[in-house]
Structure formats: C-alpha cells, structure tokens
Amino acid sequence: MTTFIKGGTVITSTGADLNEVLIDGETIIAVLSPGCDVAQSAEAGAERVIDATGRYVIPGGVDVHTHMALPFGGTVASDDFESGTRAAAWGGTTTIVDFATQAFGQDVRECYDARLAEAQGQCAIDYGFHMIIGDVNDASLKEMDLLVNEGVTSFKLFMAYPGVFLSDDGQILRAMQQVASNGGLLMMHAENGLAIDVLAQQAYERGETSPVNHGYVRRAEFESEATHRAIQLAKVGAAPLYIVHLSASEALEQVAIARNKGANVFAETCPQYLYFNLEDHLGKEGFEGAKYVCSTPIRTKHEHHHQDLWTGLRTNDLSVVSTDHCPFCMKEQKELGIDDFRAIPNGIGGVEHRMDMIYQGVTQGQIGLARWVELCSTTPARMMGLYPKKGVIQPGSDADIVLYNPNHEWTISVENHHMNIDHSAYEGITVPGKVETVLSRGRVIVEDGEYLGSKGHGQLVRRGLSSYLI
Ligand code: DUC
Ligand code: ZN
Ligand code: ZN
Numbered sequence: 001m002t003t004f005i006k007g008g009t010v011i012t013s014t015g016a017d018l019n020e021v022l023i024d025g026e027t028i029i030a031v032l033s034p035g036c037d038v039a040q041s042a043e044a045g046a047e048r049v050i051d052a053t054g055r056y057v058i059p060g061g062v063d064v065h066t067h068m069a070l071p072f073g074g075t076v077a078s079d080d081f082e083s084g085t086r087a088a089a090w091g092g093t094t095t096i097v098d099f100a101t102q103a104f105g106q107d108v109r110e111c112y113d114a115r116l117a118e119a120q121g122q123c124a125i126d127y128g129f130h131m132i133i134g135d136v137n138d139a140s141l142k143e144m145d146l147l148v149n150e151g152v153t154s155f156k157l158f159m160a161y162p163g164v165f166l167s168d169d170g171q172i173l174r175a176m177q178q179v180a181s182n183g184g185l186l187m188m189h190a191e192n193g194l195a196i197d198v199l200a201q202q203a204y205e206r207g208e209t210s211p212v213n214h215g216y217v218r219r220a221e222f223e224s225e226a227t228h229r230a231i232q233l234a235k236v237g238a239a240p241l242y243i244v245h246l247s248a249s250e251a252l253e254q255v256a257i258a259r260n261k262g263a264n265v266f267a268e269t270c271p272q273y274l275y276f277n278l279e280d281h282l283g284k285e286g287f288e289g290a291k292y293v294c295s296t297p298i299r300t301k302h303e304h305h306h307q308d309l310w311t312g313l314r315t316n317d318l319s320v321v322s323t324d325h326c327p328f329c330m331k332e333q334k335e336l337g338i339d340d341f342r343a344i345p346n347g348i349g350g351v352e353h354r355m356d357m358i359y360q361g362v363t364q365g366q367i368g369l370a371r372w373v374e375l376c377s378t379t380p381a382r383m384m385g386l387y388p389k390k391g392v393i394q395p396g397s398d399a400d401i402v403l404y405n406p407n408h409e410w411t412i413s414v415e416n417h418h419m420n421i422d423h424s425a426y427e428g429i430t431v432p433g434k435v436e437t438v439l440s441r442g443r444v445i446v447e448d449g450e451y452l453g454s455k456g457h458g459q460l461v462r463r464g465l466s467s468y469l470i
Helices: 037-045 081-090 108-119 138-149 169-182 193-205 212-217 220-237 249-260 271-275 278-282 288-292 305-315 354-363 369-383
Strands: 002-006 009-012 015-018 020-024 027-032 048-051 056-059 061-063 093-102 126-133 154-158 185-189 241-243 265-269 401-405 434-440 443-447
Touching: 002 037, 009 369, 015 369, 020 037, 027 037, 056 369, 061 354, 061 369, 081 093, 081 434, 081 443, 093 108, 093 434, 108 126, 108 138, 126 138, 138 169, 154 169, 169 185, 169 220, 185 220, 193 212, 193 220, 212 278, 220 241, 220 249, 249 265, 249 305, 265 305, 271 305, 271 354, 278 288, 305 369, 354 369, 354 401, 354 434
Parallel strands: 002 048, 009 056, 061 093, 093 126, 126 154, 154 185, 185 241, 241 265
Antiparallel strands: 002 020, 009 015, 020 027, 056 401, 401 434, 434 443
C-alpha cells in the first residue's frame, strides 16, 4: 500500500516546511516539494491520499518512560500494554519504551523474559524496554551485557525506595562501570530515599497524613543531592547518565553544571512538572491531592520550578519530555493511602497528553515548533537508540506520522480520555491543538475521532546504543 500525505507542514527537529510525504508499506520513501513533478506523479499513483492541509505533519511521539501494569505499593498500574498503548496512540505517541523490573533477589533474565511475554501481542504501537536493576550483583552485571546485545541498551537504578529498589552508592558505581564497558546508558531515579523516609516517618507521627505531605517530605534538596551524587559517581564510573523525571530547579542546576563541563549527563522532565504545583494540585481539598502523588514530586509554586524547567527545555539541559505514565485509580488504588500518604501508590496517568501539553508550550512562547518535535520525538529516539527508525520524517524511517491540528482547542477530561483510569490529573485543562490522524508503520490507527488500530500491531523494537552521547 502506498500512501501520499499532501498539503501539510512537515515539522522536524530542524524546522518546518510545506512538504509532501510518500509512504510505501511501513516506510517513508520520499519527502517532496509540493507540486514538483515527482510529487504529482507520486500522488497520482498512490493508493491512499491523506489531505493534511492546515495540519502539522510530525514524526510520531516517542515516550521513553512509561510503566504499563507496574506492580507498585501493593497494587498494579491500571493501564496494561493494551489499554496504555491505545491511549498513547490517541495522543500521538507511536513508540514507548517501558521497563522490565528485576527486584531484589530476582534473576534479570527471568524478569526480562516475563515482561516480554506480558507485552507480546498486546500493543497498539511499537515498544521497547529499559531494564530496572533492583539488585546489582555479579550475575545481574553479566546479564546487562547480554541484554545490550538484544536491544535493551539502558538500565534504570533507584536512589529512592529503600528496601524495594534502592541501590547503594557501591552498587551504583558498579552498574555504571558495567555500562561504561558495554556501551549502554545509565538512567537514574535521583532522590535520597533514606532521608525522605526519615521525614516521612516524622510527618506521619505528627499526624500529617494527607497527600500534600508526600510533596513536603520529598524535599528538593533530596533530589538535588542525589542528582549531584549520581553525576559524581558517573564521572568516576565513566558512564553516560540520564536523570529521569527531573522536577526541581536545584536538580536542574546540578545537571547544567555537569553539562557545562562537557559531561555525558542528560535529563528528562514530564508534563506534570511543568503545569502542576504542590499547593493547588497535591494540596487539593480532602484526598483529591492523591491524584498528583508521584515521585519525584510536584513542586511548590513559590519557587521558579516551572519556568526553570521550561528554560532547561530551551537550553537542552533538559533534552527529553517523557510522561512517567503510571496510572492508579482513586478507587481501591490511591485510596490505599487515605490515612497515610506513604501508602498512596506513586504515579500519574499522562501518556495520552504529552504531545498536547508540550504543544501548549509552543503557543505560550516557551519553545518553538521544531523544539516541540525534538523534545517529544527526535531526541528521545536518538537518546534511546531508536533513531532514525523512529523520531524523524525522512526516507527510510518508519512511517510513524501524526497529523496535528494546531487550531483545535479542546478540554481534557476523564470523559474523553482513553487511559484506563477513573480520573484525569489534567481534568478541565483546555489545550490549543489536537492529534487528528496517527499512522504507525504506515497503518492509520487513529482517524476522524476513531480508533482503527489493533492490539498486536505494535512490535518489539530492538534498540541500538544511544546516538546522542557526546
Ligand atoms: N515514580 C512514580 O511516580 N511512579 C512509579 C515509579 C516512580 O519512580
Ligand atoms: Zn522513577
Ligand atoms: Zn518511572
């Protein structure tokens, strides 16, 4: 099947141009000037023509931080691979990189194989995995090398969640040395979990049990201290480092200092950290703030976190926007912590809203159009070894393409989202643009408000090494 997309403005990380796109099967084969002889004959010969007049034609979104069906805090994230990737497609994301998890005492290979089996045949869009190493030891270090050869080229460690995922500094250094030798990328959840737990226990004993306390005890200093420590360890271990879900200005400062010295240090942030704050969201009346409990936490509005993060996105001290999609329903999930904020499962559902929320940054003058695409598609693809298969509209790349209407205002609600969650953290937010048509490897999976995809269409992507490192 050949498809010709005409009349749109093609946006890539290098700019915007009126251009036409020719697809053969699953692959982009040409990007053509409108009206040129080749374009005219390509249109005449195409089996399907999609009119993109007035639309942005962008590479499908690449969300490199999702947690479908993650077991956490005695429950399981409410989107599985089927519902979560369908919701991602609705929101213009055509590739996710999720996580397989090795917990303490478990075998890396068994955990990875089990996660592969969970996703196989379920996904609406293409997917890959990072590996969470929750138990750094001789065996897991060896397994990391084998996984790199199989397309799992990034490894996440935690400086938080003692007794569950936390690695100590010695383990972190060993994992970094391993990554330095196998070419992988070390991803870090950078928060000082031991210190957080002291404040959390003290708050609980004072009777401060509501959701907002989650934000108070997870101090910005704990994020910046851990970020600094991770950067120093990565320097000694000679490993490239990618800080996940960065939310505090102080942590961003640490990343900027390292980057200014030329270090292979990178960071991502997520839409929730750009739009929500501790007082108005995490601090909502009653138990409502539980919807905003995630880690790292939503920060106070009395400092400049939002603007600093937007500035970081402009200067590339923040190179990627992902979602950390990890939804939990209020009923029976977030409610687990109704009397104790420490028991609220951490996570926000947002895989469907990333492209819209960051496009809003374009209309608000925070970033340009090309940067929107770069942050949400091109750089995540490069960072995680998916480029140029993903993240760009050019001959040879997968035909993962989104037609985006930049002039279609609409309001996000639990009534119109597609994630499997009983509320929306984004409820009532009016966004300026809308995903209209989504192609995944040449197949139209969303069109005219209809979902045309199917579970099992999405394929596992074996990732290469990052092409973003200095
Ligand atoms: N943070 C979250 O908010 N949820 C899942 C795990 C994490 O680190
Ligand atoms: Zn994390
Ligand atoms: Zn996460």
